[in-house]
Amino acid sequence: MNRKSLAAAFPHTVPVLMGYLSIGIVFGWMLSAAGFHTVWSGIMSLTIYAGSGQYLGVELLANASPLADAAFLTLVLNFRHLVYGLSMLEKFQGMGWRKLYMIFSLTDETYALLAGVSAPEGVDEKDFYFSIALLDHLYWIAGSVIGAVAGALITINTEGIDFAMTALFLVIAVEQWQSNERHAPVFLGAAGTLACLLTFGPEGGRFLIPALVILVAGLLLMRPNLEKPEMLPKGGELE
Amino acid sequence: MTTAQIAALVAVMAIVTFLTRALPFLLFGRGGEPPKVVLYLGRFLPPAVIAMLIVYCYRNVSFAAVGDWAPAFIAGGAVVALHLWKKNNMLSIVGGTILYMVLVQAVF
Numbered sequence: 001m002n003r004k005s006l007a008a009a010f011p012h013t014v015p016v017l018m019g020y021l022s023i024g025i026v027f028g029w030m031l032s033a034a035g036f037h038t039v040w041s042g043i044m045s046l047t048i049y050a051g052s053g054q055y056l057g058v059e060l061l062a063n064a065s066p067l068a069d070a071a072f073l074t075l076v077l078n079f080r081h082l083v084y085g086l087s088m089l090e091k092f093q094g095m096g097w098r099k100l101y102m103i104f105s106l107t108d109e110t111y112a113l114l115a116g117v118s119a120p121e122g123v124d125e126k127d128f129y130f131s132i133a134l135l136d137h138l139y140w141i142a143g144s145v146i147g148a149v150a151g152a153l154i155t156i157n158t159e160g161i162d163f164a165m166t167a168l169f170l171v172i173a174v175e176q177w178q179s180n181e182r183h184a185p186v187f188l189g190a191a192g193t194l195a196c197l198l199t200f201g202p203e204g205g206r207f208l209i210p211a212l213v214i215l216v217a218g219l220l221l222m223r224p225n226l227e228k229p230e231m232l233p234k235g236g237e238l239e
Numbered sequence: 240m241t242t243a244q245i246a247a248l249v250a251v252m253a254i255v256t257f258l259t260r261a262l263p264f265l266l267f268g269r270g271g272e273p274p275k276v277v278l279y280l281g282r283f284l285p286p287a288v289i290a291m292l293i294v295y296c297y298r299n300v301s302f303a304a305v306g307d308w309a310p311a312f313i314a315g316g317a318v319v320a321l322h323l324w325k326k327n328n329m330l331s332i333v334g335g336t337i338l339y340m341v342l343v344q345a346v347f
Contacts, residue, residue: 022329026336040245047253052292057252064240070251078259079288082281085263086273092264099264106260160340163314166296167335169289170318171328176286185283189290202298208291215287219280226283 008123009131016109017139024143025150026164027054032151033158034062041148045141049105052172053077054144055165062162069204076212084111091129098130105133107140182226188218306347314339 028041040061044054053074060070084106091114092099106114110133119128151158177183192214193207200207219226267273297315301307318335325331 019328023332026332036245040249044249044252047249048256050256053252053256057249060252061240061245061248064244065248067247067251070248071255074252074255075259076288077292078256079284081256081259082263082277085260086267086278086281089264089267103261103264104257157344158340160310160343161336163311163339164332164336166293166311166315167318167332167339169293169296170315170335171322171331173286173289173293174319174322174331176289180286182283183286185287186290189287190294192287193291193294197294197298205295205298207298208295211291211294212288215284215291216280219283219287220276222283223276223279227279 002127005119005123005127005131006135008120009128009135012113012117013132013135013139016113016136019109020136020139021143021146023051023168024140025147026161027051027058028144028147028149029151029158030055030058030147030161030164031061031144032148033161034058036061038145038148038152041144042141045144049137049140050078050107051140052165052168055168059162059165065204069206072209073205076208081106084108088114095126095130098126102129102133105137107136110136184222184226185215185219188222189215192218310339310342310347313342 024045027045028038031041031044032038044057048054048057056073056077057070059065060073065073085103088102088106088111092102095102113132113136114129117128117132119125173186177186193211196207196211196214200210263273297311300311314335317338318331321334322328322331
């Protein structure tokens with residue numbers, strides 16, 4: 001990586017800069033409001049580096065959740081990353097040690113950028129990808145530290161700030177709804193989880209374990225329907 | 240919580256997050272084509288999981304009194320409406336959160 005590849009990458013990352021600064025500030029602020037030292041905000045953003053994962057992390061920390069619960073919830077939340085990796089297999093080939101960092105830093109936003117850009121003339125492709133990933137990570141760390149410092153200095157009544165996590169998931173849901181033609185999985189997810197919540201109660205979020213089983217089983221049962229060729233766009237082919 | 244407990248939770252989250260990102264590379268990095276069922280779940284599980292997590296976020300809402308459930312549902316509706324209208328993540332999240340804070344602190 002060099003200055004040239006950073007300079008080439010920067011303009012592409014400006015939308016992420018805006019997004020990560022703001023979402024990161026809210027994260028840091030939430031963590032401070034929950035009573036955790038500013039340093040943790042930076043450490044979490046450096047080592048975990050996941051927007052919705054860290055929002056959930058604030059709640060896990062605030063509730064002093066057991067490690068197993070934290071592991072399970074993080075796993076469930078990050079399941080979608082599986083798809084990202086699949087489509088980046090080729091792009092990251094031959095990146096050497098930097099491949100590990102590329103995998104670590106494959107957030108929703110970085111994925112979206114990497115999927116859509118190509119390196120300009122004269123800039124090494126791998127350097128360019130690495131620069132994008134690194135810049136995005138720095139924005140995220142900067143945002144969370146700014147938010148945590150602000151949260152520690154500005155003492156307003158922050159009751160209810162944890163709603164930001166709900167808001168983030170609702171935003172993701174709206175975007176998924178608009179980009180998918182089939183909505184049956186959404187109803188399956190909501191109904192299956194609600195049934196488990198009513199059956200097992202909310203304690204510790206453990207009702208998510210049977211709920212996840214129901215979701216996967218339900219999706220497998222619905223597969224013949226969801227994969228019907230006529231539901232694909234005209235001229236589309238099954239992947 | 241002690242520093243060690245916080246560090247342990249953060250470490251678990253970091254390791255699990257990294258593993259979910261690394262898994263496809265570990266499983267299919269050597270050129271093997273992923274099974275169709277994996278691709279299918281990869282496409283349709285995320286929307287179901289997000290719906291599940293929204294239910295999770297609302298799990299502790301009580302319906303005993305209006306003030307218990309109204310803020311979360313009004314603010315939730317506002318987030319969806321804002322996002323359908325402006326498609327701006329920041330506006331939807333911050334706007335909805337501030338509305339929720341006002342509702343729980345000053346209205347209900």
